[in-house]
Amino acid sequence: MGLDRDLLVGAAVAAPGLTLVGVGPGDPELLTVAAVRAINAATVVAYPVAEPGAEGMAARIAAPWIAPDQRHLPLLFPMVEEAEPRRRAWHAAAAALAAEVSAGAAVVLLCEGDASLYASCSYVLLALAERHPACAVRVVPGIPAVAAAAAAASGEGMAWPLALQQEGLLIRPTPESPEELIGLLEQAAVTRTVLALLKLGRRWRWVQPLLAERGLLTAALFARRVGWGDQLLAAADQVPAEAQPYFSLLLIRQSWPEVLP
Structure with a gap:
């Protein structure tokens, strides 16, 4: 680490309440000053885990900014497709966090990436507002x-x-079918929109040849586990058409603005 924790955060005063903190994609140095200060001020650090006893990715990212005397509160967010287990988990997490705040604790809930963009903690936010x-x-x-x-x-x-300039930017999960992706590509080409496709994973097996057929592979950017030690950034034509990790994404630009340097 090239940063001094004490110099960065300065004095922090704990106040009862909950702060949802986006910790970025993987590099601890990409946390904002506001995020580090919120973590430093907390008495309780909450974070999602996929199963009991597992290490939370958000907690791992923020680890350099968590003090030894802060209490950890892992919250179970099961990685399943069924809606009901996820709904129960969101409400259980909201109840646990609200109880901590009611008891006078200053709590942070760590969230990978941005706290409002495809984030599990967004559902906790909605559950808190409801209950x-x-x-x-x-x-x-x-x-x-x-x-x-x-x-x-x-x-x-x-x-x-x-x-x-006037380009649009569409951020969304990778479609489940080639037909849906083709529709997105055609619409993006007409509207001069850059596509950012998240959660590429296993879909790369059919996305890669589809883009190759349409002549879009060379100019597309493939990124895997951004901010981690095994990060990969490459032109998409350099990545074999095989299943990739869940935290893979693709940036696709089909044309450039007319006015460029």
Whole structure:
């Protein structure tokens, strides 16, 4: 770490309440000053885990900024497709957090990436508003993976501004079918919209040849586990058409604005 925790956060005063903190995609140095200060001020650090006893990715990202005397509160967020187990988990997490705040604790809930963009903690936020409206909540935004990927690629000689001039930017999960992706690509081409496709994972097996057929593979940026030690940034034609980790994404630009340097 090249940062001094004490110099960065300064004095922090704990106040009862809950702060949802986006911790960015993986690099602890990509946390905002506001995020670090919120963590430093907390008496309780909550974070999602996929199963009991597991290490939370958000907690791992923020680990350099968590003090030894802060109490940890892992919250179970099962990675399942069924709606009801996830709904129960959101409400259980909301109840646990509200109870801590009611007891006078200053609590942070750590969230991977941005706290409002495809974030599990967004559902906790909604559950709190529904069942625990008296719980004081604030949200600290984080750097999303798409922005971190574009920045990291540009720093490695692959100039990749996310959007220019009148370009649109569409961020969404990778479609489940080739037909849906083709529709997105055609609409994006007409509207000069850059596509940022998240949660690429196993879908890369059919996305890669589809983009190759349409001549879009070479100019697309593939990013995997942005901000982690095993980060991969590459032109998409350099990545084999095989299943990729869940935290993989793709940036697709089909044309450039007319006015460029």
